[in-house]
Amino acid sequence: MFGDNEAEAGTKNATPAELLTPNAQGYQNEAMNSAVKEAVAMAVAEAVKSVFAGLAPVFQDMKLTPEKMNELKQPYIDPLIKSREDRENRNSRAQAEEQRKLDDLRKANCPHLDKSNNLALGLLRNFHDRNPRGVCMLCNDLIHPKEWRIGAPDNQTGETKAYLVPEHKDYGLVRRAISMIA
Numbered sequence: 378m379f380g381d382n383e384a385e386a387g388t389k390n391a392t393p394a395e396l397l398t399p400n401a402q403g404y405q406n407e408a409m410n411s412a413v414k415e416a417v418a419m420a421v422a423e424a425v426k427s428v429f430a431g432l433a434p435v436f437q438d439m440k441l442t443p444e445k446m447n448e449l450k451q452p453y454i455d456p457l458i459k460s461r462e463d464r465e466n467r468n469s470r471a472q473a474e475e476q477r478k479l480d481d482l483r484k485a486n487c488p489h490l491d492k493s494n495n496l497a498l499g500l501l502r503n504f505h506d507r508n509p510r511g512v513c514m515l516c517n518d519l520i521h522p523k524e525w526r527i528g529a530p531d532n533q534t535g536e537t538k539a540y541l542v543p544e545h546k547d548y549g550l551v552r553r554a555i556s557m558i559a
Contacts, residue, residue, distance in 0.1 A: 480516075487516040489550055498554050511551035520545040 395401065491497045491514075498511040498520070511520040523544040530537050 484513075484516045484518040487513060487518065489513045489515065489518075489520075489547055491515070496550060496554050496557075498550060500551070500554055500558075509551055509555055511548075511554060518545075518547075520547050520551050522548055522551075 396405075489497050489511075497514045499514060501510040501512060504510060506524065508522045508524070510522070512518070513520065521542070521544065524542055525539050526542050528538045528540055
């Protein structure tokens, strides 16, 4: 197979003698090296281009945006702790609402009289309008006269409105206590 017929081999691959000189060999090597370098550079450029084309979506996801920076700045919150705190907050709000209803019921049903049927009111005379008020010592209810109050600010305009509050249903007891003193 290889080298069987030396005469044929010599005629097929015969290199002219002028191409075997050192100058000619150097020229061929230089030409071949530049062609190889160019082919390798093109192959590397194509490989890098295809790798980065495949990684472009990954790099896009890795890009730091202001939203991602804000998310990174926030501390880690354990979902179990968060759910427990939410549950406890709901329970405490429900308990506070129930306590408020019980206080309102207790104040509505309080006679404002102690065991010996005397008034259980403390008089307050140091309000800005100089009208007397009473505080029940049993239910801590503030018994007030007819008065003006300033409401919460409006969400749109921020303005507050004054409104007239009718006197407490038991304000007659405050009048009675004042008449007993005078």
